[in-house]
Amino acid sequence: MEPTTYRICVRGRLTKRLTAALEGMTPQGGGANTVFTGEIKDQAMLYGVLDRVRDLGLELISVQPHDMTSIRSFEART
Numbered sequence: 001m002e003p004t005t006y007r008i009c010v011r012g013r014l015t016k017r018l019t020a021a022l023e024g025m026t027p028q029g030g031g032a033n034t035v036f037t038g039e040i041k042d043q044a045m046l047y048g049v050l051d052r053v054r055d056l057g058l059e060l061i062s063v064q065p066h067d068m069t070s071i072r073s074f075e076a077r078t
Helices: 016-020 043-055 068-077
Strands: 004-011 026-030 033-040 060-065
Touching (some): 033 043, 043 060
Antiparallel strands (some): 004 033, 004 060, 026 033
16 A cells, blocks of 8 residues: 555544644644544554544544545556
8 A cells, every 4th residue: 555645534623632642644623623634654554543533532524535546546446
């Protein structure tokens, strides 16, 4: 798996302390949700980030590859 930029959306506006827990991800607040964007190197790293989201008790809304190249590559394989 090539490194891919992901957008991970969680419900709520998070404090700086909570956003710091998702090290390596850049938070973008707005409205009622927070979106984290960052490069994920492989599936193990993706699952690690998602585990932290769960461990922090955050409600996961969505996980999406951010660039269209990754989406096209996935669609071509299915």
